[in-house]
Amino acid sequence: MVLEFFGGLFTNSLALLSDSGHMLSDASSLALSLVALWFANRPPSPSKTYGYYRFEILAALFNGITLFLISGFIIYEAIQRFNEPPSVSSGTMILIACIGLIANALSAFSLLKKADVKGNINMKSAYVHIIGDALGSVGAIVAGIFMLAFDWYIADPIISVLVALLILKSAWGVLKQSIHILMEGTPSTLDKDETLQLLKDIDGVLDVHDLHIWTITSGMDSLSCHIVINENEDEQVILQRAIHLVLDRYKIEHTTIQIEKPNLIHPELHI
Template identity: 70%
Template sequence: MLLEFFGGLITNSLALLSDSGHMLSDASSLVLSLVAIWFATKPASPNKTYGFYRFEILAALFNGVTLFVIAGFIVWEAIQRFYNPPTVASGSMMLIASIGLFANLLSAWALMKKGDVKNNVNLRSAYLHVIGDALGSVGAIIAGLVMWLFGWYVADPIISVLVALLILKGAWGVIKHTVHILMEGTPITIDQNEVKKALESIEGVINVHDLHIWTITSGLDSLSCHILIEDHQDSQKVLQEAIHFIEDHFKIQHATIQIETSQIHHGEMKV
């Protein structure tokens, strides 16, 4: 990170400077991710009945927003350089970017080996930060090669903008996912209609209503619903079958189910 920052100042390369800024954000994001994982291990309390699992989602959202800010800065600076591209020391730039690329690939490999970067949104956001760094280094190498061969110095801001757009794409995915979780959206791997049909297929069940499925944190989904059954049915048997069915078919272990008969009446739910 420091190598690319000072290297960017010395070589006058925006690609290196933007990559070093992104790496600074990465370092902060990785620290924040570790703090989030530590917070998630803290037990629940009367005030925080779900514990601190959501801190991981908040950390991922913060990481996604910082990626947007960094990409915006890169694009703004690149636009200024389009009109008057400065001379860049391309040889030194490629050497420094190559060292940065190696470090980024090593970090990405470590994250993939030690954590679930596919399903854990917190680790995924940190992984995207590192991949964004690697792309920045690749872009700096390509820009350096073009400038070294052809003296076309506008390649530096062009590559910077392309890298920024790739960063924005990854950042948008993280932000969209985390906001969906914070809005109590149904997990993307679960179809609510399928859950409803599955529960209504249980013998003695008339209908399922007020069904809600949401994510507490990565890999931890929750469900609540009301199940109306025939009056002569054994409510505990139906409840046990519903619990097992939800866990076996949809991998939801945190379920709250209210069994009702025709004698139960309650007001209409707002949600």
């Protein structure tokens, strides 16, 4: 990171400067992700009955926002250079970018091997940051080759914009998923209508309403609903069937199910 920053100043390369700035953001994001993991393991309290699991989602949201800001800055700086591309010390730039690429590749491999970058959105956001760094280094190498071979100095801002757009694409995925979880959205791996029908198909069930499925944090989903049953049915038997069905089919361990008889009247949730 420090090498790329001073290398960017020395070579006058936007690609290296933007990559070093991105790496600085990555270091902060990785530290935030580790803090989030520590917070998530804290026990629940009277005021935080679900514990601190959502801190991981907030960290992922913050990381996604920083990726957007960094990409926007890179694009802005690149636009300033399009009209009069400054000369760049391309040979030194390629060497420094190669060192940065090796460091990023090792970091990405280590995180991929030791963390759940697919199931845990917090770790995924950190991984996306590192991949963005690696793309920045690759972009700097490609730009350096063009400038070294053809004196085509406009390659530096062009490559910087392309890398920024790739980072934006990955950042949008993290940001979209984080917001979806914070908005209590249905997990993408579940179909609400299918779950509704699954519960309705239980023998003795007349109706299912107020079904809600949401994610507390990555890999921890919850479900709540009201099940209306026949008057002569055993509530505990049907409740047990419903709990087992949801657990076996969707791996949801935390379910809150209210069993009702047809003559029960209660206020409806208007949402």
